Amino acid sequence: MEKVKCECGHVNPYGTYLCESCGKPLIEEDDSLVNMRYEGVARRSQTYKKTIVDKIWNFFSSVKVGIWIIVILLLASALGTIFPQEMYIPPGENPTIFYEQEYGTLGKLYYQLGFHNLYSSWWYMLLIAALGVSLVICSLDRVVPLHRALKTQRVTRHTKFLEKQRFFATSEEAIENAEEVMQKAEKALREKKYKIYNENGNLLAEKGRFSRWGPYVNHIGIIIFLIGAMLRFFPEMYIDEYIWVRDGQETVIKGTDGEYFLRNDQFIIELYDEEDERFREALERTGSPVVQTYQTSATLLRRVDNGAVGLGTELEEVKQHDIRVNDPLTFDGFSLYQVDYKLNELSEFTFTLEAVQDEVEEDLSEIEFTVNLYEPEMVYEFDNGFRIEIMQYFPNYRMNDGVPETINRIPDNPRIIFEVFTPEMDPETDTGEISLIGVQVNEPLNEQINGENQYRIRMIGVDMNNVTALTVRRDRTLPILAVGGAIFMIGLIQGSYWYHRRLWIQNRNGVLWVAGHANKNWHGLEKDFDYVASKSQIPVPVDQLDKDMSDETESRND
Amino acid sequence: MVQLSSNFLLVSFFMFLAATIFFTVSITGKKFENRQGQLKNKAGLLGYISSVVAVVAAITYFILRWIAAGHAPVSNMFEYTTFLGIAMALAFVIIYPIYKNNYIGLITMPIVMLIIVYASMFPTEVQPLIPALQSIWLEIHVITVALGQGILAIGFVGGLLYLLRVIDFKKVTKKVIGVEFILFTIFCVVGYILFSISFGAMNYEATFDYINERGNEANMVYNKPPLVGPNEGVLTSDTGFNPLVSTPAIIVSNDLNTVIWSILGGLLLYGLLLLLFRKPIGGAIQPLLKNVNPRSVDELSYRAIAIGFPVFTLGGLIFAMIWAQIAWTRFWGWDPKEVWALITFLFYAAYLHLRLSKGWHGERSAWLCVIGFALIMFNLIFVNLVIAGLHSYAL
Ligand code: HEM
Numbered sequence A: 001m002e003k004v005k006c007e008c009g010h011v012n013p014y015g016t017y018l019c020e021s022c023g024k025p026l027i028e029e030d031d032s033l034v035n036m037r038y039e040g041v042a043r044r045s046q047t048y049k050k051t052i053v054d055k056i057w058n059f060f061s062s063v064k065v066g067i068w069i070i071v072i073l074l075l076a077s078a079l080g081t082i083f084p085q086e087m088y089i090p091p092g093e094n095p096t097i098f099y100e101q102e103y104g105t106l107g108k109l110y111y112q113l114g115f116h117n118l119y120s121s122w123w124y125m126l127l128i129a130a131l132g133v134s135l136v137i138c139s140l141d142r143v144v145p146l147h148r149a150l151k152t153q154r155v156t157r158h159t160k161f162l163e164k165q166r167f168f169a170t171s172e173e174a175i176e177n178a179e180e181v182m183q184k185a186e187k188a189l190r191e192k193k194y195k196i197y198n199e200n201g202n203l204l205a206e207k208g209r210f211s212r213w214g215p216y217v218n219h220i221g222i223i224i225f226l227i228g229a230m231l232r233f234f235p236e237m238y239i240d241e242y243i244w245v246r247d248g249q250e251t252v253i254k255g256t257d258g259e260y261f262l263r264n265d266q267f268i269i270e271l272y273d274e275e276d277e278r279f280r281e282a283l284e285r286t287g288s289p290v291v292q293t294y295q296t297s298a299t300l301l302r303r304v305d306n307g308a309v310g311l312g313t314e315l316e317e318v319k320q321h322d323i324r325v326n327d328p329l330t331f332d333g334f335s336l337y338q339v340d341y342k343l344n345e346l347s348e349f350t351f352t353l354e355a356v357q358d359e360v361e362e363d364l365s366e367i368e369f370t371v372n373l374y375e376p377e378m379v380y381e382f383d384n385g386f387r388i389e390i391m392q393y394f395p396n397y398r399m400n401d402g403v404p405e406t407i408n409r410i411p412d413n414p415r416i417i418f419e420v421f422t423p424e425m426d427p428e429t430d431t432g433e434i435s436l437i438g439v440q441v442n443e444p445l446n447e448q449i450n451g452e453n454q455y456r457i458r459m460i461g462v463d464m465n466n467v468t469a470l471t472v473r474r475d476r477t478l479p480i481l482a483v484g485g486a487i488f489m490i491g492l493i494q495g496s497y498w499y500h501r502r503l504w505i506q507n508r509n510g511v512l513w514v515a516g517h518a519n520k521n522w523h524g525l526e527k528d529f530d531y532v533a534s535k536s537q538i539p540v541p542v543d544q545l546d547k548d549m550s551d552e553t554e555s556r557n558d
Numbered sequence B: 001m002v003q004l005s006s007n008f009l010l011v012s013f014f015m016f017l018a019a020t021i022f023f024t025v026s027i028t029g030k031k032f033e034n035r036q037g038q039l040k041n042k043a044g045l046l047g048y049i050s051s052v053v054a055v056v057a058a059i060t061y062f063i064l065r066w067i068a069a070g071h072a073p074v075s076n077m078f079e080y081t082t083f084l085g086i087a088m089a090l091a092f093v094i095i096y097p098i099y100k101n102n103y104i105g106l107i108t109m110p111i112v113m114l115i116i117v118y119a120s121m122f123p124t125e126v127q128p129l130i131p132a133l134q135s136i137w138l139e140i141h142v143i144t145v146a147l148g149q150g151i152l153a154i155g156f157v158g159g160l161l162y163l164l165r166v167i168d169f170k171k172v173t174k175k176v177i178g179v180e181f182i183l184f185t186i187f188c189v190v191g192y193i194l195f196s197i198s199f200g201a202m203n204y205e206a207t208f209d210y211i212n213e214r215g216n217e218a219n220m221v222y223n224k225p226p227l228v229g230p231n232e233g234v235l236t237s238d239t240g241f242n243p244l245v246s247t248p249a250i251i252v253s254n255d256l257n258t259v260i261w262s263i264l265g266g267l268l269l270y271g272l273l274l275l276l277f278r279k280p281i282g283g284a285i286q287p288l289l290k291n292v293n294p295r296s297v298d299e300l301s302y303r304a305i306a307i308g309f310p311v312f313t314l315g316g317l318i319f320a321m322i323w324a325q326i327a328w329t330r331f332w333g334w335d336p337k338e339v340w341a342l343i344t345f346l347f348y349a350a351y352l353h354l355r356l357s358k359g360w361h362g363e364r365s366a367w368l369c370v371i372g373f374a375l376i377m378f379n380l381i382f383v384n385l386v387i388a389g390l391h392s393y394a395l
Helices: A052-061 A063-079 A097-111 A116-119 A122-152 A158-165 A178-191 A209-231 A277-285 A476-497 A522-536 B001-029 B042-069 B078-100 B100-119 B136-166 B174-201 B253-277 B283-289 B294-327 B336-358 B361-387
Strands: A167-170 A195-197 A201-206 A238-246 A250-252 A260-271 A291-303 A315-324 A329-331 A334-355 A368-372 A378-379 A387-394 A397-400 A403-406 A413-422 A433-438 A443-444 A455-475 A499-510 A510-516 B205-212 B217-222
Touching: A052 A122, A063 A116, A063 B336, A097 A116, A097 A260, A116 A122, A116 A329, A122 A209, A158 A167, A158 A368, A158 A403, A158 A499, A158 A510, A158 B217, A167 A522, A178 A195, A178 A201, A178 A499, A178 A510, A178 A522, A209 A476, A238 A250, A238 A260, A238 A334, A260 A315, A260 A413, A260 A455, A291 A329, A291 A334, A291 B361, A315 A329, A315 A334, A368 A455, A378 A413, A378 B294, A387 A403, A397 B205, A413 A455, A443 A455, A476 B294, A499 A522, A510 A522, A522 B294, B001 B042, B001 B100, B001 B136, B042 B078, B078 B136, B078 B294, B078 B361, B100 B294, B136 B283, B136 B294, B136 B361, B174 B283, B174 B361, B217 B253, B253 B283, B253 B361, B294 B336, B336 B361
Parallel strands: none
Antiparallel strands: A167 A510, A195 A201, A201 A499, A238 A455, A250 A260, A260 A291, A291 A315, A329 A334, A334 A368, A334 A455, A378 A387, A387 A413, A397 A403, A413 A433, A433 A443, A499 A510, B205 B217
């Protein structure tokens, strides 16, 4: 790979298209304008084409490939919205049948192709990874040589370089006061906040070079963001749990290793007032009440570690917060979000005992007891010698092949098997009257043994409770994502709201040569030229692209 | 207060109309050439002033309604769509002084009007906010997105202007069909509005009993004469008639019916104009645009997109993620609306790369601007109303 020496004496790396120093085109081209992309520098991808590494490098550094990756990603993403993703189908639906049943053959195909989980599919991940790789390589491929070229650029440029700029003009013949014009031009450019470089009476005015780094900064931002998103797959980084807390109760906050507890002081739902003038019309039209607030008044508790093991847990209050949608409780990197609720969950039953026939002589009037449905007491003893025991408790009862069982610990359908001992009985040896009790259920179970039951347990009260559901979330990738996002935005703004403009004004033996280049916003450059010309009589450059009004301008593909 | 704010919106609408007229005059009326060789007359300035007044009135509407409702008026289809129109006008007001291009005004103003009228076809009463929307991020996110989309829409106007200016309408080519299709789509929106207003004024209503997609009996109200009926529909109202065809249950037939009416309206308008001009509509407009400098509108449209892209990204992705993290516990959930915001972002990213690195200027760039705007509209209308996800405004 030979270096290329330009006539100005600068030695350029192999593959250079415009001399880094004076700008002379080193590779003769047709008459068209010079290609100013990346200042015509040699890039690795344009230079080395031999080894496998080169080939991979060249593949990913190509903007064409990059654009294809973006476009494929775009189309794939759109594909995923044709039918709902699996996580958005109604809860409890079985995806194997749901898609076909709901969307017919297409739905079935969608499911079979795995599009119901498209965004976590291996090939979608692969696309995102390819985007990341492409970003890294294409940026490296360009930023280093571009930086060098902009640093080593000389003020005096080759005439070929100047005349092949899009904005170009000469004064044709020598003018007398050329130096004076140059000075005035320089002054005007300084007013416009250009940075001026002088060399042998020639002038380079430059502004906004830093905007050239914008794309690279924003690409770095995206890369950091993607890395952050990838880290989510490490369990340490990401906790996503779910807790139910009943009104007035405490529960350990999952994911905190038993360190934190939450007490739900009260859960409430507020509806919009239908009389509210502002919303009356809308509420009338929809016809159903609209929720205004879901709120859990919560107290965060922390286990006090007093060094002694097994002394029971002592909790201290840390803080109180009304958790609402859009207003989570945050502590120690965790956030608790209001996500769901259950109103009127059964919490307590209150019972009395009564005689089936009126013949019993005992006074039963004082027998009244309450069973907590979350953690029931198993034995209830009364002053008159009666004793009632819970033999078995099914918070969420169902019969499974003739065997009673509970589905879970949530008292959605509680059934209790009671055993009643009269004062004469010995609970150790005798068998009392046994009955199964639930809401609207009261069945004697051992009447065959005892003949007819003498006593009946009667439910006289039901207490209910509200339950709130909170998501426990800790996401340690958030700071990384925030940094990535911020860098991305900075780079985007840097590259979009500032422009790199250069004006060359050269005094070649009294003949003024004027040329200009902008990486975008040529309109702004034109205005600057107009301004300078109005102050200093430099020749006003014409837009050489306007000369040939062919509207399609294809710059060279790289 | 709500009434007052609506009045300001009405004022703003008429000022947009005035601006349209002035910009038309500025192009067709007499003009003189100033020193810089730009074609000018007073009407352009008047048009600009009208559009500024219109934007001020529209912003007054926005603020008053905000005060009245207690939340920014960006929480349902009417409010959001209206604001998108305002944002587009605002973007125009900001960009106009840079390029002083009356043609951009000529196209932007009617589109803004169309968007605002389209918005008012949705229920306009002030609605209460559901808990998920009660956040300052609603304002921050939605306002930024709309501004970004408004600026990007100016890119579309530039692109459309470019195409109308440079395409050869003498032969019917794919390009001509493309441009005519864009115009036809706009006519369909006009058709939709005209039919909605007329049938609305008549209080037209036809009701059907039908069997819905779950196999249950349900009823459905049509606000336009039923050209297509619901699945196994039986007419239950006096007005209306039994339609020729009925749709499968999975299709929301009254919406489809509205779409058909809109297309009919568009065809009617397009056909009338075709009869009038006896050439493609684009070809009829083209002579008006002979003084447009294609390179200048090309640059303008690129500029609008370069300015709008960061704003859109900030609002539509970054603020959106921050809010989603707060409201829905995760910053990203592949909800259709989120995905379509991502698609819009990727699309404009591809546009920028094609333009910067592959030299896609001029015509190709203009087509991309049109597609980009179509994506934004798709996102607004189709994704909101049809693929509704978490973000659905339907209460
Ligand atoms: C979604 C992903 C991407 C985004 C959001 C993005 C964003 C940008 C933006 C905003 C610009 C500046 C464009 C302008 O100023 O008009 C840019 C430039 C550029 N991007 Fe990307 N980009 C992405 C992916 C890629 C990929 C995958 C490649 C690699 C092939 C790439 C290569 C480039 C190059 C070479 C430039 C021009 C730099 C220059 O001329 O100085 N980009 N990018």
